[in-house]
Amino acid sequence: MSRNSTSAKIVAHKFNKHFTVEEAEALLPFILSVFEQVQALREEMAAFRDDLQRVHEAAPGNGGDAKGTTLVEFSETIGRLLKTLDDKGILVKDIEGGIIDFPHLREDREVLLCWRMGEKTVSYWHDLDAGYRGRQPL
Numbered sequence: 001m002s003r004n005s006t007s008a009k010i011v012a013h014k015f016n017k018h019f020t021v022e023e024a025e026a027l028l029p030f031i032l033s034v035f036e037q038v039q040a041l042r043e044e045m046a047a048f049r050d051d052l053q054r055v056h057e058a059a060p061g062n063g064g065d066a067k068g069t070t071l072v073e074f075s076e077t078i079g080r081l082l083k084t085l086d087d088k089g090i091l092v093k094d095i096e097g098g099i100i101d102f103p104h105l106r107e108d109r110e111v112l113l114c115w116r117m118g119e120k121t122v123s124y125w126h127d128l129d130a131g132y133r134g135r136q137p138l
Helices: 021-026 028-047 050-063 064-086
Strands: 091-094 098-108 109-116 125-126
Touching: 021 028, 021 098, 021 109, 028 064, 064 091
Parallel strands: none
Antiparallel strands: 091 098, 098 109, 109 125
C-alpha cells in the first residue's frame, strides 16, 4: 500500500498576530489618538513633578495627598491606553519618540513593520532583533 504524504514545514512564530502593511496603516489614526492622549497625560504629570518628592516624603506619615492620588490616576490611565494598543497586537517601543512596531511576515519570515509618529505611512521594517536603527525601506 502506498501513501501520499506531504511534508509541511511547521514554523513557530513569536507573535500570534501578523499585520499587512495595509492593516498597519489603517490603525495609524487610532494609534495617533492614543499617543496624543498619552502625551497630554504625561504633560499633566510633568506639572506635578516639582511636588512629587514632597508627596513621596509625606506618604509614609499621612498616606499622601490628592496630588499623589492624581499621579496614580494619570499613570493608570496611561497604562490602560497603552494596553489598548497591546490588545491589538501593536508593539509600543518608545512612548516619547512615538515608535511602534507591527509583527509582520516578510517572505515567510517574521519581522517587524516599523513606524514613527510623524511618518505618513508604514514604510520601514526590521528584523526582530535589529531595532529601530536596523530599519530598512519596504
